Amino acid sequence: MFSMNYATRRLSATASMQSVRAPEGRCRRTLNVLSILVLLTSLTTPATAVTSQQTLTLDDAKHLLFRTGFGATADELNTFVGQTREQSVELVVNGFRHAPQLPMPSWTQRPAPHHWARGNMTKSEMRNFNEARDREIASLRVWWVRQMIETNSPQTERLVLMWHNHFATAYAGINAQAISIARQHQLFREYGTGDLADLLKQMIRDPALLNYLDNEKSHKKSPNENLARELMELFTLGEGHFTESDVRNAARALTGYGIEPIHNLQFRFRKPYHDTAGKTLFGQTGNYNGDDLIDLILQQPHTATFIAKRFWQTYISDLPAEAEPLQQLATDFRDSGYNLKTLYRATLLSDAFWQQKHRATIVRSPVALVIGAIRSSGIVPTHWQTLPATLASMGQNLFDPPNVAGWPGGAHWITPSRLLNRMDWLEGLALNCSGTDCTDTTDSSATRTKPAPANTMNNTAAMSANSMAANVMSIVTIADQQSTMPTADSVTPSGSRTGKLISIRLAGEDFDEPVQYQVSIHLADKLLWTTGPTAVAGGHDSERLGRMKLDQAIPWQVVEFNVAADIKNFDRISVEFLNDAANNGTDRNLFVDNVVYNSEHFPASTGTQESACPPSQPYDAGRLYCNGTLTLLRSTEKPVDTNTSQAMADHQHNTANTIASNRFTAGAVYLRAARSAKKKSGYINFGLTNVWLNGRYWHTVNARFSQIAQTGKNSKEKGNSATAGSTVYALQLDRFSCWPDCTHNWPPCTSIAKRDTSSRSLTFPLSDETGNGACQYQSLAPSDRALVSTLWFNIDQLYKLALQRVPPAKEQRLRHAKDWSAHIEKMAIEIRESQYLEDSDEPIPLLQLAGTTENVSVMQDKLIHGTPLPGGRSVQQREQDWRQLLASTPQASLQTVLLPTAPVTNRHRLTLQEVLTDLSAQLQ
Amino acid sequence: MNRRHFMQSAAFLPLLPGLAVNASMAHEQTKTIAAGTAVTGRRIILLELAGANDGLNTVVPWSNNYYHELRPTIGLKGNAVIAVNDNYGFHHRLKALMPVWDASELAVVHAMGYPKPNRSHFKSIALWEAGGDGYSNGKRGWPTHDIEHAYASSEIDAHGIVLGGSMGIFSNGQGNWLSMTAARQFANRQSGTLPDAAAQKPLTQNPVMQLLVERARTLKTSLDSIAAKVSNSRHSARIGGNSRLSQQLTHTVNLINAGVDAPVFKVSLGGFDTHEGQLGRHQRLLKNIAISLHDLRTELVKTDQWKNTIVMTYSEFGRRVTENGSRGTDHGTAAAHLILGGSVNGGFYGTEPDLANLSDGDLRYTMDYRSVYNRLLSDWLKLPADSFSEYRDHRLDSLTS
Structure with a gap:
């Protein structure tokens, strides 16, 4: 679906380009004039070597911090003022870190959810599954926002954000694969400061990107050009620096670069799909693969220019890059072997970066605006968890850029409606309120805002360090209340907990006034505990902003009660x-x-709603459109924990105790694929989730039972003498059948495909006891043999469970599978006579279903507790930071620290609110 | 194209290529130069019935047996229907609209909807706002593209003004799309801090700052101009109906009668999510709408603006044909909508939905809602570009004159 939309977009882009041909010519002329000017000026600029020893003034330090991080804290300014340019850039670069300071949400470390099973889900299962993924991506957004607020290397986050925008991949465009987005994010952290070649070679193997740009099924017979084109047009070379023939050939070089859903949604190179014929790229011919393609791209000089331009736009200016200094950056970059740290240093040490004419020439992105204001002012909005929704309303929904070209930025951030929205939010921050607190009535907000400027204008007393400090303290004081006072509707005593916490993830759609609710705990007809009526603060103001538009824009927050x-x-x-x-x-x-209470999890989708307007779908019980009650029953039996990370952890720490031996359980069994048994090489594939066998765990097992010709091609002794056309049943497992791998090792007699030597497979025929299959079986470790014999032994069980699992709406999937019925019966009988059962010392366990809980993704990670500390500094520390800054840097004040340039307003002393809502606060 | 406009566009160009972002703005400007035959002074008022209005109990198939069978308690009959032909009639609480119907200025379009309907409030209204359907979302508010290409910000006071509900129909618009609630706050706050539009020379050589100031100034000019026009206006409308809609429409009429030039106004009334006890709630809502729209017409006729105005209702979706156990209705698909104005040719348009042939208990749509968008943009506003021309439907040929 994405490719279609995107194709349309491309078409319309082409169409509109034609229609603006005239002004383009005009632009070019202007650009030429500009570049001549630039040439003239660059002749007179002093050499970088001298300027790199200049020391940073307050303005310089602020400029460096605004551009490379988010705003500037007093702490950061104390560090940077007085350093030389070179020292300060080293400080930044040495601060880069691969691992985030705040651990990523725990689900990001787990194996991928079973996306491959979606084909067999009912509508309601699918919905629960997708909602769990939405919840995951929402938690990733909250995590990143908090990470950006707290980190002491905002420069790392800024760079990661640049790569996210550069290799723009949208969660909305990859079938809810939140895990792939999280992994891509980690990839940016790991490779974003290394060599471009490594980063690019990772990117063409990145499952999120492969999915987003439709490469995962690209086959040599019909290569998909999407990734190839964007790789050159948007990621490396830019339009006009490659030909259509390069696109076609690059697409061929990328055929076979795909994803294996069964295998933890990891990259998989499918050699049979890969086009191994000769390709001509940039005038050279060879049998190129994806890595060769990257190497060839890096041989094109314009790649360096294109990437340098991205750095220019990110760090130097929204204005077009000046030819000469840009070329210098590109040359330095190329000479370094495309080392990204080198380019980063070169950018920040360039004269262009420090020139006055480039200061305050970047329109702040919503992230830069919001996170910058929070870090600089020290004020954290009470409902900071809803910041991702705020960013989305300003046009920057993290992990969901509008398309592969990323956020257009610049003037697009300040369209009239967005400008109003940004001003509103900043005013709200200054008033230390958000959502309904600020907008309860428009009239009161007007009266609140009016007197402030008048008072300060009349106060013309000379500014002393003390009064400035007092002014600054008012910021600190506000922040103080923020982080120490519990919010009105929640008690979050981090560190000093007495009872148990109950937390509820909710969102309100306000109209006129905030939503009121109460949470209670009951036993039979007894009320044991209740919050009493409580308001949802920070809800979505539907009067002012209208009904919420997309489920993703719902301002979810987690509220906790003690x-x-x-x-x-x-x-x-x-x-x-x-x-x-x-x-x-x-x-x-x-x-x-x-709701989570005492580690017990109660998803609303499993509850019941009693109200005047109950939902049409039972899983919508958590959506209360009328007054009513959502009841969440405590399940009588403790659910089997098939949550993989937990299970994995249990396994690692406590295998012997927690997992009974001689047990075979799976979360669910799905029919993955079938080819009629009537056909010559029919097969039936069963997908098992969360498999436990005798204490060993597999996240996924894909068991393929098939009919193979009795003469296995490796068993020469039987040769052609076997009856032609006679077949034998076999169980087949290959390198990608299980995650983790099916077997501990690959026995010497493993079949290796001629076409793809990396592909290994094991075949366990039912009745051929002398051939290669026997060798393969006998060479396995005992616990690996157990998997084979257990799968064989359970063949009829697998068949029955898998077919039951096919929802009525998808019955056409059963067509081929049903042909297998008689064959399965036959196999189930024959297996009892086979080597697989004879060898076994212990009785082979029968499959038991454990049920699947992967739709439950608990968001209540630690990241939502308490209020983030801007810049990682406590209130006391921030106060000291400010004192120190004021003492050492007399020109420091609210406006000289928070604004990139002189305020647009003509007044001398501005209140915090006036500073934040001054137009220049929109820039950096 | 007029000269003033051309000069402005030209003056912008040297400044604009500067910003990486400006290709689209330059583009916007040229398009305007190339086109520019739109009829100014005409407008659309979009009325969002938030919560999903029950089309079948608004425009009632009163003689249809299936209707009464499927809605034994909330089906309207007898005096509860103002029959206008053998098959259809209006909910009796729409009585105040009957003079408009009798003047042949009220059109009803049957069963408006879209392919592969979505029953989520959020999702479905987003589709209506962006011109999408179950297969593709639409990228920006449906009127934004064509209106921006036809009018430069300087030619009109605003491209569009929202007086109630979401800004969704203007989403991703690059032009001067205002929300009056927020605008009022902005005007208050910025009155002192914004450079005075008339006197101020550019403060800075910084082109980005210039653009920003320019944007803020355009916004402020627009807001100031609107405020000035309103405060100089001798007209003061009174719209009855006693709801948020009547307030919003009062503002709308005051803006129009004050000479505020904007091709799109949007108002919104909520409360249509009638899952239970529908009869009482729905009739109160319809009564308010009818009175408000009636008064809107009266006020605009006074200033001769009614002939330049079209009102169109829209909603997330219609409601389930079969009533539920709480004397209400659940989320459905297609619904009839009202289009009225001094230049509208009244009557029924499109094809009656077949109550005997439902899809999963819901109506099958018989008119793609985008066909109406097409008429509003191309026939009514006479915009040179029309994003919805592929949905042009001859059954709407005589909708406006």
């Missing part, structure tokens, strides 16, 4: 929506996603 007593004996938790307003044209709604 349950004083440790209630263990209860049977249900309820969430009541108390103040619906549906009359007279208003709408107020409450959305509940899940």
Whole structure:
């Protein structure tokens, strides 16, 4: 679907380009004039060697910090003011880190969810599955926002954000594969400061990008050109520096670069898909693969220029890059063997970076604006968890750029409606409020904003260090209240917990006033504990902003309450929506996603809703559009934990104790694919999730049972003498059948495909006991043999469970599978006579289903507790930082620290609110 | 193209190529130069019925047996319907609209919808706002592209003004798309800090700052101009109906009668998510709408603007044909919508939905809603570009005159 949309976009882009041919000519002329000017000026610029020893003034340090990080904290300024340019750039580069300071949400470290099973899910299962993924990406957004607020290397985050924008990949365009987005993000962290060649070679193997740009099924018979084209047009060379023939040949070089869904959604090179014939790229001919393609691209001089231009746009200016200095950057970059740190240093040490004419010439992206304002001012909005929704409303939904070209940025960030939105948010931050707090009534906001400028204008007293400090302290004080006072509706006593925490992930759609709700714990007809009526703060103001548009824009937040007593004996938790307003044209709604109490998880989708307007789908129980109650029953039996990371951890730490031996369990069994048994090489594939066998764990097992010609091609002794056309049943496992691998090792007699020597497979025929199959089986380690014999032994069980799992709506999938019925019966009988069962010392276990819980992704990681500390500095530290800055740097003040340039307004002393809402605060 | 406009565009060009972003703006400017035959002074008022209005109980198939069978308690009959032909009638609480119908200025388009309907409030309204369907989302608010190409910001006070509800129909617009609530706040805050549009010379050589100031100034000019026009206006409308809609429409009429030039106004009334006890709630809402729209017409007729105005209702989707157990209706698909104005040729348009041939209990749409967008943009506003021309439908040929 994406490719189609994108194709349309391309078409329309081409169409509109033609229609602007005239002004383009005009632009070029102007550019030429500019470049002549640049040439003239660059002749008179002093050499970099001298300037790199200049020391940083407050303005210089601020400029460096604004551009490379987010805003500038007093702490950062204290560090950078007075350093030489060279020293300061070294400080930044040495601060780069691969691992984020704040651990990523735990789901990012787990194996990929079973996306491959989606074909067999019912509508409601699919919905739960997708919602769990949405929840994951939402948690990744909250995590990144917090990471950006707190980190002491904002420069790393800024660079990662640049790569995210450069290799723009949208979660919305990759079938909800949140895990791939998270892995791509980690890739940027790991390779974003190394060599470009490595980064690019990683990118053409990155599952998120391969999926987004439709390369995963690209086959030599019909290569898909999407990735090849964007690789050259948007990632390396730029339009006009390659030909259509290069695109076609590059696409051929990238055929076979795909993903293996069964194998943890990892990269898989499918050699049979790969075009091994000769290709002509940039005038050279050879049998090129993807890595060769990257090497050839790096031989084109324009790649260096193109990447240098990206750095220019990110760090130097929204204005077009000046030819001469840009070329210098490109040359330095190329000479270094495309080392990204070299380019980074060269950019920041270039005269262009420091020139006055380039200062304040970048329109702040929403991330730079919001995170910068928070870090600089020290004010964290009470409902900081909803910041990703704020960024989305300003046009920058993290992990969801509008298309592969990334966010257009610049003037696009300040369209009239966005400019209003940005000003509103900054004003709200200055007033230390957000959402409904700020917008309860428009009138009051008007009266609140008016008196402030008048007062400060009249106050013309000379500015002393003390009064400045007092002014600064007011910031610190606000921040102080922020981080120490519990918010009105939640108690988050991190560190000093007495009872148990109950947390609820919810969102409000406000109209007129915030949503009111209460959470209670019950046992039979007894109310054990309740929050009492509580307001959802930071809800979506549907009066001002309108109804929420996309599910992803819902401002989810996790609210926690301290349950004083440790209630263990209860049977249900309820969430009541108390103040619906549906009359007279208003709408107020409450959305509940899940509740966690004492580590027990209650997803709203499994609850029931009693209200005037119950949802049409039971899994929508958490959406309360009318007053009513969501009831979450405590399940009577403890669910089997098939949550993989947990299971893995259990396995590693405690195999012997927790997992009974002689047990075979799976989360679910799916019919993956089938070819009719009537056909010559029919097969039937069963996909098993979360498999436990005698204490050993596989995240996925894909068991393929097939009919193969009795004369295995490796068993020469039988040769052609076997009856022609006679077939034998076999179980086949290959390198990508299981995650982790099916077997501990690959026995010497493993079949290696001629076409693809990296592909290995094992074949376990049912009745051929002398051939290669026997060798393969006998050479396996005992626990590997157990997998083979157990799968064989359970053949009829697998068949039955897999077919049951096919939802009625997808019955056409059963067509070929049903042909296997008689064959399966036959196999089930024959297997009892075979070597696979004879060898076994212990009885072989029968498959038991454990149920699947992968749709439950608990978001309540540590990252949502408490309030982030801007720049990692506590309130006391921030206060000291400011004192130190004021003492050492007399010109420091609110406006000289927070604004990139003189304020647009003509007043002398500005309040915090005036500083933040000054137009120049839009720039950096 | 007029000369003033050309000079402005030309003056912008040396400045604009500067920004990486400006290709599209330059593009915008040229398009305008090339086109420029749009009829100014005409406008659309979009009325969002938020929550999903029940089309079948608004424009009622009163003589249809299936209708009464499927809606035994909330089906409207007898006096509850103002029959206008053998098959259809209006909900009786729309009585105030009957003079508009009788003047043949009220059109009904049957069963508007789109392929592969989505039943989520959020998703479906986003599709209506961006001109999408179950297969593709649409990229920007549906009127934005064509209107921006036809009018430069300097030619009109605003490209569009939202007075209630979401800014979604203007999403990703590059032009001067305003929300009046936010605009009021902005005007208050910025009145002192923004450079005075008339007197101020460029403060800076920084082209990005110039652009920013220019944007803010355009915004402020636009807001100031609107404010000045409104405060100089001798007209003061009174729109009844006693709801948020009546407030919003009062503002709208005051803006129009004050001479504020904007091709699109958008208002919104919520509360249509009638899952339970539909009869009472729905009739209150419809009564308010009818009175408000009636008064809107009266006020605009006074200033001779009614002939330049078209009002169109829209909603996420219609509601399920079969009523539910709570005397309400759940989320459905297609629904009839109202189009009215001094230049509208009243009557029924499109094809009646077949209540005997439902899809999963829901109506099959018989008119792609984008066919109406097409008429509004090309026939009514006479915009040179029309993003929805592929949906042109001859059944709407005589919708406006």
